[in-house]
Amino acid sequence: MRILSSKQQIENYIETAKIRKWGNEEEIEQKVRRIISDVKDKKDEALLYYTRMFDCKGICLNELRVVQEEIERAYFECEKEDSDFINALNAAYKNIYEYHMRQKEESWFYTKNGSLLGQIIIPLKKVGIYVPGGKGAYPSTVLMNSIPAKVAGVEKIIMVTPPDKNKSISKYTLAAAKICGIDEIYKVGGAQAVAALAFGTQIIPKVDKIVGPGNIYVATAKKLLFGYVDIDSVAGPSEVMVIADGSANPKYISADLLSQAEHDPMARCILVTTSLQIAQEVSENVDKMLARFEHSVAFEAIEKNGVIIVVDDLFEAAEIANIIAPEHLEICCNDAEKVLFKIRNAGAVFVGEYSPEPIGDYIAGPNHVLPTSGTASFFSPLGVYDFVKRMSLIKYSKEQFLTDAPHAINIAQKEGFLFHANSLKVRLEDV
Numbered sequence: 001m002r003i004l005s006s007k008q009q010i011e012n013y014i015e016t017a018k019i020r021k022w023g024n025e026e027e028i029e030q031k032v033r034r035i036i037s038d039v040k041d042k043k044d045e046a047l048l049y050y051t052r053m054f055d056c057k058g059i060c061l062n063e064l065r066v067v068q069e070e071i072e073r074a075y076f077e078c079e080k081e082d083s084d085f086i087n088a089l090n091a092a093y094k095n096i097y098e099y100h101m102r103q104k105e106e107s108w109f110y111t112k113n114g115s116l117l118g119q120i121i122i123p124l125k126k127v128g129i130y131v132p133g134g135k136g137a138y139p140s141t142v143l144m145n146s147i148p149a150k151v152a153g154v155e156k157i158i159m160v161t162p163p164d165k166n167k168s169i170s171k172y173t174l175a176a177a178k179i180c181g182i183d184e185i186y187k188v189g190g191a192q193a194v195a196a197l198a199f200g201t202q203i204i205p206k207v208d209k210i211v212g213p214g215n216i217y218v219a220t221a222k223k224l225l226f227g228y229v230d231i232d233s234v235a236g237p238s239e240v241m242v243i244a245d246g247s248a249n250p251k252y253i254s255a256d257l258l259s260q261a262e263h264d265p266m267a268r269c270i271l272v273t274t275s276l277q278i279a280q281e282v283s284e285n286v287d288k289m290l291a292r293f294e295h296s297v298a299f300e301a302i303e304k305n306g307v308i309i310v311v312d313d314l315f316e317a318a319e320i321a322n323i324i325a326p327e328h329l330e331i332c333c334n335d336a337e338k339v340l341f342k343i344r345n346a347g348a349v350f351v352g353e354y355s356p357e358p359i360g361d362y363i364a365g366p367n368h369v370l371p372t373s374g375t376a377s378f379f380s381p382l383g384v385y386d387f388v389k390r391m392s393l394i395k396y397s398k399e400q401f402l403t404d405a406p407h408a409i410n411i412a413q414k415e416g417f418l419f420h421a422n423s424l425k426v427r428l429e430d431v
């Protein structure tokens with residue numbers, strides 16, 4: 001990994017890193033716009049065309065929907081192969097459910113002079129969840145996407161995930177879908193799946209909101225379709241930043257950096273440390289681990305977006321974290337809490353050496369669908385709040401109306417809205 005230690009090197013890096021550039025953004029956006037417009041116009045025909053082009057040559061339209069028998073078979077095979085996997089999914093379900101129950105919002109009301117005012121929480125009716133599948137299976141993402149929707153009370157959950165070359169979806173993903181009670185599953189992925197959920201096609205229903213992570217094509221499609229449909233956040237290629245002082249364990253740091261590198265060649269892995277020795281040891285360890293696992297995706301990610309920054313103190317490290325706003329931030333320092341309270345911008349923070357990022361990916365409870373590419377400065381982790389909307393309630397009493405209407409008339413007149421004023425006046429005149 002590159003080690004940056006001079007002020008100039010660090011400044012230059014932050015300048016380019018704070019606005020994430022993919023290099024070929026325009027090209028990707030153009031391609032995604034084309035896919036979106038084709039799916040909007042030609043619906044299933046385009047969906048099938050792109051699914052055949054990117055994922056599975058021989059698939060037919062009537063094979064895009066996963067049938068119940070496929071789900072049952074997948075669950076049965078998983079149980080037969082390793083019943084501990086089903087136990088693990090259930091254990092994760094329990095922790096994720098418990099965490100998300102705490103996010104549940106209640107409607108609230110109050111009365112004032114006989115008036116009733118309030119905010120009513122309403123779950124979304126139909127949501128689409130994207131479960132990545134291009135470079136591997138993501139059963140954990142089925143749980144992370146759907147549990148908050150269930151807790152919120154969403155009526156229908158439609159899942160999309162790309163098929164492999166043999167027209168299949170991973171049995172692990174399907175077993176997780178069975179445990180979560182997903183209503184409909186379609187074997188489509190990428191920008192075409194996002195567009196199908198946003199506009200609806202003959203086979204795929206239009207939804208109110210699309211959530212879930214994916215590669216750059218998925219993230220770009222969600223961004224472009226926001227407005228036709230609601231989205232959660234831009235959860236693109238994974239990122240991890242580790243802040244470490246001299247007390248940290250370089251073996252753990254190297255392992256944690258690589259855990260995100262293996263997601264995508266565009267993943268980003270950053271160590272910010274006050275110790276030159278840790279910097280050097282991590283760099284060597286990462287090379288050794290990469291050689292041992294011979295993982296080409298992780299290798300590419302580390303080559304392209306792996307960096308070690310050596311800073312003077314932990315406050316500078318926290319400042320860099322706040323500028324880059326990483327998806328995951330690990331704090332591995334003696335005085336970790338002191339650093340934690342300086343952090344504003346990160347998707348999720350992992351404190352101490354027994355909180356490696358993958359414990360959050362799978363089992364701890366908080367959601368692993370997190371904002372990336374610097375968007376953690378304004379987006380939040382996926383949560384129950386993503387699956388509800390709020391509706392205001394106003395039920396005025398006559399007494400309160402008589403007190404407040406003259407003020408409202410005054411403001412309406414200043415705005416030049418005479419009919420607004422009139423709507424209030426006709427009632428006052430009747431009293």
Ligand SMILES: NC(=O)c1ccc[n+]([C@@H]2O[C@H](COP(=O)([O-])OP(=O)(O)OC[C@H]3O[C@@H](n4cnc5c(N)ncnc54)[C@H](O)[C@@H]3O)[C@@H](O)[C@H]2O)c1
Nearest residue numbers: 132133134135162189190213214215237238263264369370
């Ligand atoms: N931020 C988060 O919360 C989070 C969580 C889990 C995973 N992730 C990320 O999800 C991503 C998963 O990516 P993946 O690729 O494995 O699966 P994916 O399902 O996101 O993408 C596969 C799809 O990409 C499309 N595609 C591939 N190459 C294309 C091309 N050249 N042109 C147009 N479309 C193309 C295809 O339609 C294919 O179906 C990774 O980047 C990982 O880091 C993020």
Ligand SMILES: N[C@H](CO)Cc1c[nH]c[nH+]1
Nearest residue numbers: 138140141238239361368
């Ligand atoms: N680290 C990913 C979020 O960026 C989530 C995940 C799922 N499986 C493994 N990891």
Ligand SMILES: [Zn+2]
Nearest residue numbers: 259260263361
């Ligand atoms: Zn991960």
